Amino acid sequence: MTATRDIHIHVPVLTRVEGEGALELDVVNGEIERLNLRIFEPPRLFEKFVEGYECDQVIDMVARICGICPVAYQMSAVQAFERLFGFEPPDWLVAMRRVMYCGEWLQSHALHIHLLAAPDFLGFDSAIAMARDYPDAVKRGLNLQTLGNDLIGLFGGRSVHPVGVRVGGFYRAPREEDVAPILQRLRDALPATEALVDWTAGLEFPHDEQAFISVALSHPQEYAIGQGNLISGQGLETDISFFDSFFQEHQSPHSTALHATLDGRPYLTGPLARLNLNFHQLPKPVRQVMEGCGIHFPSHNMFHSIVARAIELHFAVFEAIRLLENYEVPQASYTVVTPQEGNAFGCTEAPRGFLWHRYDVDEKGIVRYARIVPPTSQNQGRIEEDIRQSLEKLGLDSPDEAIRLRAEQVIRNYDPCISCATHFLKLKLNRR
Amino acid sequence: MIRVIGVGSPFGADRLAWLAVDHLSTLQLSECELIKLDRPGSQLLNYFREVLKVILIDAVALDETPGGASLLAPVDLQQISVSTSSHGFGVAQTLALGTQLGQMPPDFHLIGIHTGIALSELPSLDVEALERLVLPLI
Structure with a gap:
């Protein structure tokens, strides 16, 4: 009989995630007694900040919530306002917003795959260490991230906290001579x-199939991103306006972020959920790449989420090329829309899952x-x-370090974006 | 051409490097490109391309005279920073990555502007200390 031992693992600060979080894990008599993903970053109260402001101001304000996925915040907001005001975006606008969104998927997925997740799979504690043995892979990630950022900047004026989106369209349409070089770079990157x-x-992936509920947007004509x-x-x-009829949010003492359930059960949102539900809507060439990669989707192994991100990254480049190939500047980049009173609902697919406003x-x-609801x-x-099931599968008699590493890897599979933080550096000063 | 980059954010003392660049822009420095960046993360490396000399200015949490400046080496920035931008890729990590990938500019200088202890407050920039460090590098 194997002797059991008590384990108390406290990861005080999660690394390679955005924002401030921690993990507390207590194993007593061979069973997990306490498992808390602690999000201790203070509430940022953005929802109160935006009260009293005009819709177009709010679109720029919510972009400030996240430096990695500002486009998602803008797109969910603008969709909400336009639905309420009865504005039907013309085809050009739908397509170009989708291109801008592809830029965000591209930069966010490239960052996560190469700098955050890959070191876990290759046995490094950071991308810096990984760069020593895999410099080309890291450079590829940085280059793809740059391309995604530039694609956002094409429409938003800048990649972080862009300012180009407004109710009824874009403040200005990109010039054809600005689109052409980015289109060529996209073709080169494919x-x-x-x-x-x-x-x-x-x-190398752990064998860790789990039963979970995937939730994502779905659209009859396309792999859903913005509608x-x-x-x-x-x-x-369900229509996104009925979110509250099915999804419940609740507080937990150990987290400043609300938990959400679907009919009382946890669920997955993000690239793996999207691929599980909508993979048949990927363009044929992308689906062929997916089907030829040796990983089968739908998948219920969360470690496959890095592959799902790579497939979506490939799709984002493919889709942006398709939509930009015959780019023309429209007569007007926006339509003036008259506001109306009411309740506005918006929902789009941020890189790490659906974002409801x-x-x-x-x-x-x-x-x-x-x-x-991020x-x-x-x-x-x-x-x-997932951590609970994954650690039980790993074996709670594993060394503490192995348990800690597995738990952190599981968390990073979800690419959590706890929030943006300022960047003060702790300094050890050696004067010269 | 020399590229002078100030990295910061709109929050409290983290604006110090932006103030430093703003001050340098009043000096009419020739052959200098002045850039202010808001938490660029690993994308900072893009600004090291196609230039021989880079002077990077960043606010550092250092309990010295607030607003003062120090010439630093990249290794001075410990890689244990927890309050970093862009998924943990702050300036220290990005410089370490750039070194590992051979993407640092041939002539690189790092200047830290002291925040003091109260990070939420913006101290006055010691422009004379800044000029004493930067001007000999240009």
């Missing part, structure tokens, strides 16, 4: 993104109430459930 799928699929209904692998399909707007177009808070319950 083979590298295809190779990236194989590279991630060639990593659609919410669907689940268990048969849910609600705004109550008065007759002058002033936001009086806001509610934002993907990381939705995934919290699933992450905790």
Whole structure:
């Protein structure tokens, strides 16, 4: 009989995630007694900040919530306002917003794959250490991230906290001479993104199949990014305005972020959930790359999320090329839209999962109430459930260090974006 | 051409490097490109391309006279910083990555502006100390 021991693992600060979080794990008599993903970063109160501001001001304000996925915040907000105001975006606008969103998927996925997740799979404690043995892979990640940022900047004026999106369109349309060089860079990058799928699929994955609910947007005509209904692998399909009828948010003492459940159960949102539910809608060439990589989707192994991200990254480049190939500057880059009073709902697929917004707007177009449900808070319950199952599968009699590393890797599979933080450096000063 | 880069954010003393660049812009320095960046993360390396000399200015949490300046080596920035931007890729990590990848500029200088203890407060920039360090490098 194997002797059991008590384990108390405290990861005081999670690394290679955005924001401030920690993990507390107590194993007593061979069983997990306490497992808390602690998010201790103070609430940022953005939902109160935006009250009293005009819709277009709010679109720029919510971009400030995240330096990695500002486009997602802008797109969920603008979609909400336009739905309320009865504005149907023309085809050009739908396509170009999708291109801008592809830029965000590209930069965010490239960052996560190469700098955050890959070191776990290759046995390094950081991308810096990994760069010694895999310099080309790290350079590929940095280059793809730059390309994604530049694609965002094409429409938003800048990649971090862009300012180009407004109700009714863009403040200005990119010039054809600015689009052409980025289009060429996208074409040049396509083979590298295809190779990236194989590279991630060639990593060594733990066998860790788990039962979980995938939730994502779904749209009949496309692999959903910026529009659609919410669907689940268990048969849910609903308009985004009925989010509250199916999803519940609740507080936990150990976290400043709200947990979310679907009919009382944790669920997954993000690239793996999207791929599990919508993979058949990928363009044929992308699907062929996916089907040829040796990993089969739908997958219920969360470690395959790095492959899912690579497939979506490849798709983002493919899609941006398709949509920009016949680019023309429209007669007008936006339509003036008259505000209306009511409740506005928006939902789009941020790189790490669906991002749901609600705004109550008065007759002058002033936001009086806001509610934002980001993907990381939705995934919290699933992450905790996953760590528990994954560690039990690993074996709670494993060395403490192995348990800690596995738990951290599981968390990073979700690419949690706890929030942006300022960047003061702790300094050990050696004067010269 | 010399590229002078100030890295910061709008929050409290983290604006110090931006103030430093703003001050340098009043000096009409020739052959200098002045850039202010908001938490660029690993993308900072893009600004090291196609230039021989880079002077990077960053606010550092150092309990010295607030607003003062020090010439640092990249290794002075410990890689244990927890309050970093862009998924943990702050300036220290990015410089370490750039060194590992051979993407540092041939002539690189790092200047830290002291925040003092109260990070939420913006101290006055010691412009004379800044000029004493920067001008001999240009």
